[in-house]
Each structure stands twice: as C-alpha cells, then as structure tokens.
Amino acid sequence: MSDKSFHPPPRLLMGPGPSNVPQRVLDAGARPTIGHLDPAFMEFMDEVKDLLRWVFRTSNDLTMPVSGPGTAGMEACFANLLEPGDTALICRNGVFGQRMVEMVERIGAHAIVVDDEWGRAVDPQKVEDALAANPATKLLAFVHAETSTGAQSDGETLAALARAHGCLSLMDCVTSLGGIPVEIDAWGVDAAYSGTQKCLSAPPGLSPVTLSEAAVTRIRERRTPVQSWFMDFRLVMNYWGSEGRRSYHHTAPVNALYGLHESLLLLREEGLEAAWQRHATLSRVLRGRLEAIGLEYLVPVEERLPQLNTLRIPAAVDDAAGRLSLLQDHGIEIGAGLGPLAGLVWRIGLMGDSCRQSSVDRCADALSAVLKLPAEATA
Amino acid sequence: MSDKSFHPPPRLLMGPGPSNVPQRVLDAGARPTIGHLDPAFMEFMDEVKDLLRWVFRTSNDLTMPVSGPGTAGMEACFANLLEPGDTALICRNGVFGQRMVEMVERIGAHAIVVDDEWGRAVDPQKVEDALAANPATKLLAFVHAETSTGAQSDGETLAALARAHGCLSLMDCVTSLGGIPVEIDAWGVDAAYSGTQKCLSAPPGLSPVTLSEAAVTRIRERRTPVQSWFMDFRLVMNYWGSEGRRSYHHTAPVNALYGLHESLLLLREEGLEAAWQRHATLSRVLRGRLEAIGLEYLVPVEERLPQLNTLRIPAAVDDAAGRLSLLQDHGIEIGAGLGPLAGLVWRIGLMGDSCRQSSVDRCADALSAVLKLPAEATA
Numbered sequence: 001m002s003d004k005s006f007h008p009p010p011r012l013l014m015g016p017g018p019s020n021v022p023q024r025v026l027d028a029g030a031r032p033t034i035g036h037l038d039p040a041f042m043e044f045m046d047e048v049k050d051l052l053r054w055v056f057r058t059s060n061d062l063t064m065p066v067s068g069p070g071t072a073g074m075e076a077c078f079a080n081l082l083e084p085g086d087t088a089l090i091c092r093n094g095v096f097g098q099r100m101v102e103m104v105e106r107i108g109a110h111a112i113v114v115d116d117e118w119g120r121a122v123d124p125q126k127v128e129d130a131l132a133a134n135p136a137t138k139l140l141a142f143v144h145a146e147t148s149t150g151a152q153s154d155g156e157t158l159a160a161l162a163r164a165h166g167c168l169s170l171m172d173c174v175t176s177l178g179g180i181p182v183e184i185d186a187w188g189v190d191a192a193y194s195g196t197q198k199c200l201s202a203p204p205g206l207s208p209v210t211l212s213e214a215a216v217t218r219i220r221e222r223r224t225p226v227q228s229w230f231m232d233f234r235l236v237m238n239y240w241g242s243e244g245r246r247s248y249h250h251t252a253p254v255n256a257l258y259g260l261h262e263s264l265l266l267l268r269e270e271g272l273e274a275a276w277q278r279h280a281t282l283s284r285v286l287r288g289r290l291e292a293i294g295l296e297y298l299v300p301v302e303e304r305l306p307q308l309n310t311l312r313i314p315a316a317v318d319d320a321a322g323r324l325s326l327l328q329d330h331g332i333e334i335g336a337g338l339g340p341l342a343g344l345v346w347r348i349g350l351m352g353d354s355c356r357q358s359s360v361d362r363c364a365d366a367l368s369a370v371l372k373l374p375a376e377a378t379a
Numbered sequence: 380m381s382d383k384s385f386h387p388p389p390r391l392l393m394g395p396g397p398s399n400v401p402q403r404v405l406d407a408g409a410r411p412t413i414g415h416l417d418p419a420f421m422e423f424m425d426e427v428k429d430l431l432r433w434v435f436r437t438s439n440d441l442t443m444p445v446s447g448p449g450t451a452g453m454e455a456c457f458a459n460l461l462e463p464g465d466t467a468l469i470c471r472n473g474v475f476g477q478r479m480v481e482m483v484e485r486i487g488a489h490a491i492v493v494d495d496e497w498g499r500a501v502d503p504q505k506v507e508d509a510l511a512a513n514p515a516t517k518l519l520a521f522v523h524a525e526t527s528t529g530a531q532s533d534g535e536t537l538a539a540l541a542r543a544h545g546c547l548s549l550m551d552c553v554t555s556l557g558g559i560p561v562e563i564d565a566w567g568v569d570a571a572y573s574g575t576q577k578c579l580s581a582p583p584g585l586s587p588v589t590l591s592e593a594a595v596t597r598i599r600e601r602r603t604p605v606q607s608w609f610m611d612f613r614l615v616m617n618y619w620g621s622e623g624r625r626s627y628h629h630t631a632p633v634n635a636l637y638g639l640h641e642s643l644l645l646l647r648e649e650g651l652e653a654a655w656q657r658h659a660t661l662s663r664v665l666r667g668r669l670e671a672i673g674l675e676y677l678v679p680v681e682e683r684l685p686q687l688n689t690l691r692i693p694a695a696v697d698d699a700a701g702r703l704s705l706l707q708d709h710g711i712e713i714g715a716g717l718g719p720l721a722g723l724v725w726r727i728g729l730m731g732d733s734c735r736q737s738s739v740d741r742c743a744d745a746l747s748a749v750l751k752l753p754a755e756a757t758a
Contacts, residue, residue: 001429003647005403006640008413008420017630021412024384029634030409033400033582034387035712041387050380067584068447068609071629075609103608197630203412205446205584205632227606229482230447230454248717250450251396251576253584255408256635261385268382333414338627 015335018197019351028262036252051264058184063210064240070174070195073207076231084108088139091122095148121303122153131165145176148338150310156187179307190215201352202263279306289364309348330366394714397576398730407641415631430643437563442589443619449553449574452586455610463487467518470501474527500682501532510544524555527717529689535566558686569594580731581642658685668743688727709745
C-alpha cells in the first residue's frame with residue numbers, strides 16, 4: 001500500500017467533464033470545514049440558492065444542490081416526480097436518455113420512449129405525436145445537451161409541448177448550464193438538474209436542481225412515499241428550505257459547497273451571456289482548426305453543442321492509442337465514444353474554464369500531431 | 380445577492396461531526412481536478428480502496444466510498460441487501476436506528492424493531508430473542524456508535540448473533556470508524572458503512588462501505604433490480620471494481636476523494652490503535668473536567684463512546700442560548716439533542732483531529748464560563 005500523498009498529473013481537461021477547475025474554486029473548497037448547522041453556514045446556503053436561481057434563470061423557491069453527482073440529482077428528480085404506475089415520456093437520443101428510462105422503470109413507473117438517432121436533436125414532432133397518443137403521461141423528460149453525442153435539443157419547444165399536453169417537464173441540463181442558454185422560467189421548465197463539473201467548472205460531486213411550483217405541488221400530493229429517504233425532496237427541504245428553521249437531514253458536503261459557491265461567483269463576474277458567447281465563439285474557432293486537419297463532426301451543425309464537439313475518428317487512427325497519446329504525450333484528456341459510438345467518435349469538451357483560446361490551440365496542435373503518427377504507432 | 384467569496388468563521392468543531400479537518404487534508408482536496416477515467420486516477424482509486432480496507436480491518440473486495448454522505452451509504456446498503464417483502468431486524472436506540480426503519484419500509488421490506496432506551500446500548504438478549512422468533516429475518520442492522528445519544532453497542536456480539544441465526548449483519552459505523560475498534564473481518568460483519576467527517580477528519584460528502592462475500596452473493600442473487608440506479612452496487616462496481624476495465628457509471632467526486640485519501644494517510648501515520656487510544660485517553664480527561672463543573676453524562680459509563688460525550692443540560696441553563704454563547708463567544712460548536720433528547724442534552728464530540736488536549740481544555744473552560752452565566756443571560 002502506498003503511503004504517499006496523491007499528486008495528480010497536469011492535465012488539460014477537454015473531455016465531456018470534468019473541466020479544469022480554476023485555482024480560486026479549488027482554494028475556496030479548501031477553506032476550513034464548519035458545521036452544516038452553523039448559523040454562518042445557513043446564511044451561506046441562502047447565497048448558494050440565490051446564485052443557483054441566478055444561473056438557472058428562475059425564481060423557483062425549491063432550488064438547491066443535491067448532495068451527490070449529476071446522476072443522483074437526475075434520479076432524485078424522477079424519484080420525487082413519479083409514483084409507481086405513473087407514465088413518463090422519455091426522449092432518448094443518447095446514453096442519458098437511456099439512463100432516464102432505466103431509472104423510471106426501477107421506480108415502478110412506465111416509460112414511453114421516443115427515440116432519435118444518436119447524434120441528432122430530439123424531434124419535437126415525434127414528441128408531440130407521442131404526447132397526443134398517451135394522454136395519461138405525467139412527465140416529459142429530455143436531455144438538453146446530450147453529453148454522449150454532443151447534440152443540443154430545443155428545451156423551450158419541448159417544455160411548451162409538455163405544458164400544452166398537461167404534463168410536467170424535466171430537463172437534464174448537466175452539460176448545458178453555463179455553456180448555452182438555459183432559461184428555466186422563460187421556457188416554463190418544471191424541473192431541471194445539472195452538475196458542477198461541466199460548464200460551471202467546480203469539482204464533480206454536487207447536482208444543482210430546481211423545481212417549479214407545479215412540480216412541488218406534484219410532490220406534495222404524492223400518495224406514496226419517495227422510495228429513497230436520502231433523495232426525498234420533502235425531507236431535504238427541511239434542511240435546505242426557506243420555511244422556518246433548518247433541521248438536520250444529512251450532513252451537507254460543506255467544502256464541495258464552498259467550491260460551487262465560488263464557481264458561481266466567477267461566472268457572475270464574467271456574466272452569463274458573456275460565458276455563453278465565449279463557448280459559442282471558441283467552438284467556431286475549434287471547428288475551423290479541426291476541419292482544417294480533416295476531422296468531421298458527428299452532429300449536424302445546427303444541432304451541435306458548442307461545449308461538446310463530437311468528431312468521427314479517422315479510419316486510419318486507433319481510438320484508444322490516439323487518446324492515450326493525447327493524454328501521455330500532450331497532457332490532454334478528451335472523451336471516448338459511449339455505447340454504439342464507442343470506437344467511432346472522440347468527444348472534445350470546451351467547457352467552463354477549459355474553454356479558452358489556449359485550450360483550442362493546444363488541442364488542435366496535439367490532435368494534428370496524433371493524426372500524423374504513422375499507422376503502426378497508433379494501431 | 381452577495382458577490383463576496385465565503386470565508387468561514389474560525390470554529391473548533393466539537394459537535395457530532397463534522398470534526399475539524401487538518402490543513403493537509405484540505406490542501407489535498409484542492410489539488411487540480413483530473414478525469415474520473417484517467418489512468419492515473421484509476422491507480423489512485425486502488426489506493427483509496429486499499430486504505431479503506433486497512434481502516435475497516437477487512438480484506439473485502441467490495442470496499443469503496445459511495446459518492447454521497449453517510450446517509451447515502453446507509454440507504455445504498457439497505458437498497459442493495461434487501462428486496463421488497465424481505466424481513467429485516469432493526470435495532471433502534473436513537474435517531475439512526477429510526478432512520479434505518481424508515482429506509483427499510485420505503486424499500487417495501489418489512490422491519491421488525493428491537494427497541495432500546497435512547498442513551499443505552501443495544502441489548503443483545505433482546506436481539507437474540509427477536510431473531511429466534513423471526514426465522515425469516517434476512518438482515519440484522521444496528522448502529523455501532525449512535526451519534527444521537529453517544530451510546531456504543533457491541534458489534535462483535537451482534538454480528539455473531541446474526542451469523543448464528545443465518546442472516547446477514549449490517550453495521551453503521553459512521554461515528555465509530557477511526558475512533559474506536561471496528562473489526563469487520565474479525566467480528567464477521569457482512570456490511571458496513573461510514574462517513575468521512577467524524578473520526579476520519581475529512582470533509583463530509585463520502586460514505587465508505589464494505590461488503591463481505593456473503594453480502595455480495597446476496598446482491599448477485601437478487602430477483603429484483605435495486606430501486607435506485609445511482610445506488611446499485613452491481614453498476615457502481617463496474618467503475619470501482621477490480622474485475623476488468625473500469626467503465627463509467629457516474630462522475631466520481633474527484634477532489635473529495637483526494638481529501639479522503641490524505642485523511643487515511645494521516646491515520647496510518649499515527650497508527651489506528653494509537654488513534655483509538657488517543658480518543659479513549661482524552662475522553663477520560665474531558666470527563667474529569669466536565670464532572671468537575673457538575674455536568675452529568677446521559678450514557679452509563681460502560682456503554683459510552685469516547686468520541687461522543689452526551690451531557691445533561693443543567694436545569695438552570697437554556698439549551699439554545701448556551702450553545703450560541705459557546706459558538707459566538709468561544710468559537711466552539713457542540714451538538715444539540717435530537718428527537719426526544721432535544722433540549723435535554725448537549726453532544727460534545729472528540730473526533731479525529733478535534734480530539735486534542737487543547738480542544739478538551741478550550742471546551743471545558745468555555746462550558747465552565749457558559750454555565751456560570753447569570754440565568755437571565757442564557758434564558
């Protein structure tokens with residue numbers, strides 16, 4: 001057993017997350033731990049909630065970080081919004097849509113799946129048809145920014161369809177929040193969850209969520225308890241809520257919350273629109289560089305996420321060897337393909353603090369070198 | 380909305396957790412984030428698992444940190460080890476036993492409860508009688524160190540009773556691990572979970588768990604899926620496991636794991652037995668000081684936890700005002716009573732890095748001052 005402290009190797013993180021975390025955020029997370037019921041921490045929690053409302057563009061009272069990674073926030077939303085026997089319509093155009101289906105089924109609810117090709121946006125027409133055909137649908141769930149493919153779906157249109165058909169909407173914005181417009185209130189999204197390690201550039205481990213009044217009412221009117229005590233928002237809100245005194249539910253991840261708070265301050269200093277613009281602009285610069293070295297995008301241009309660029313791996317290049325060379329020879333992490341895209345694509349993130357001109361240059365230069373390696377070196 | 384970075388006030392943490400986190404652990408958590416699938420991180424994960432096996436005193440293959448607080452680890456153990464309709468015997472002598480009952484029932488399993496007075500150890504005779512009367516029991520669950528009362532139960536005897544009656548044992552060692560002997564293999568405990576923010580002195584947010592071969596077999600032979608996708612150990616083990624390649628399940632809380640790793644290194648440098656001795660010795664010193672100022676313990680001396688000292692609040696002293704004075708005038712956090720003990724007791728932690736002679740002195744001096752305040756100042 002090693003008795004040495006761990007010193008991570010230097011990495012430029014250009015995969016599908018985590019992105020590089022600014023020193024200020026790392027330093028904030030290293031401030032002294034205080035108690036999760038300390039009056040000073042209670043005030044701090046209010047600031048975190050205000051900052052999350054700001055970044056989600058919402059006035060939702062129930063806006064808070066779930067004490068677990070994005071996957072925990074995702075499951076907490078389904079577990080609270082659905083009861084056994086309920087019907088949910090799930091848009092599946094990548095890994096995370098499939099994950100939604102699995103979570104819905106484990107809850108004992110019924111999932112109706114609207115499939116779209118991996119690498120394409122969700123087709124609103126198909127969703128409208130499915131909602132019309134299934135009037136008992138209680139929840140429409142979709143992934144705003146599919147991290148497994150780099151496709152962006154139209155959150156505003158999908159949320160409007162849900163409303164028109166009398167059901168709630170749940171939007172996965174793990175990879176979108178902070179990188180492209182996410183407008184919870186303007187779009188009328190009922191529930192959304194995100195992660196900290198993508199365009200917010202905080203360490204992974206927390207999942208900001210926000211729920212509309214209608215979603216909260218749905219939860220209040222449940223006939224059955226949420227299967228998970230840890231994820232039950234009615235209980236969690238006794239701690240995070242604004243009504244009355246804060247009572248203990250679980251011990252909040254104090255230092256991780258320090259980091260999230262600081263990352264949101266950094267985003268406020270830059271401005272949310274400015275951050276969206278930075279992601280849009282630098283993804284165009286990256287595109288020019290990558291197309292110049294012959295790489296092709298998986299996703300049609302009008303459905304592409306600026307913060308996650310999915311490129312087809314040239315036939316002459318070995319997937320794993322290419323990524324290993326990028327990592328070991330150039331210190332750059334990019335992402336592999338998942339599921340049916342494994343071995344076929346690379347996912348290049350331009351998220352949060354990793355979205356810099358210098359990252360674009362280093363990544364394009366390194367890819368250029370890796371693609372020029374003789375076949376035997378990468379095979 | 381405040382645009383200022385958060386600087387926590389200086390606190391000596393002598394509540395029921397979190398305890399003070401050493402600077403080395405905070406610094407480790409602030410090292411640069413790397414990818415959760417980086418080969419360097421995979422090696423690091425193996426070190427974390429080895430260190431956890433060391434501190435749990437086990438050779439269990441399935442030993443890993445759950446990516447959430449102790450409550451998530453607790454629920455993950457129940458959710459994986461029980462199926463709907465199963466019977467579990469729960470020992471309830473405080474808040475966390477009650478929490479176990481609620482989790483078991485939400486899973487759709489049946490909880491048989493063995494009650495003991497809050498502030499007392501679990502009575503093995505009652506447990507044996509209940510096991511004999513309920514031969515269908517699949518799991519015996521108990522809290523080794525009841526954080527809500529300061530009572531210590533006999534993990535070795537209870538695990539042996541479970542084994543003798545052909546059922547698995549699940550031990551909550553959130554507050555015991557690192558502070559008093561926890562012997563997973565020697566006692567034959569089948570499953571255990573802990574937290575990082577008590578006697579390990581890392582920030583809150585992770586829950587180390589360990590499962591025996593018998594517990595893993597139980598999970599492998601389930602007829603129904605675990606209700607939570609996030610907590611499903613069979614899926615989590617695709618990422619944390621030792622069999623074959625590590626595949627993505629959720630994004631691990633990279634920086635929190637750096638902190639846990641460093642906290643375990645610190646414990647190794649001290650020695651586990653030396654740490655147990657430190658907690659035992661200083662709790663005796665604290666006891667001398669507290670009894671000298673007239674405070675009385677809730678728990679009989681032979682059932683007391685050294686790391687959590689529960690004292691009756693003198694009749695003349697106001698609970699909330701007394702704790703507020705300790706916090707604001709002396710910078711010391713202690714814990715309030717929970718449930719039926721609210722308003723009646725204070726919980727004084729001597730955990731991990733907070734367990735120092737200097738803490739004992741500061742706390743006893745401050746308590747002495749607070750108890751001498753004129754009644755009108757604390758009422």
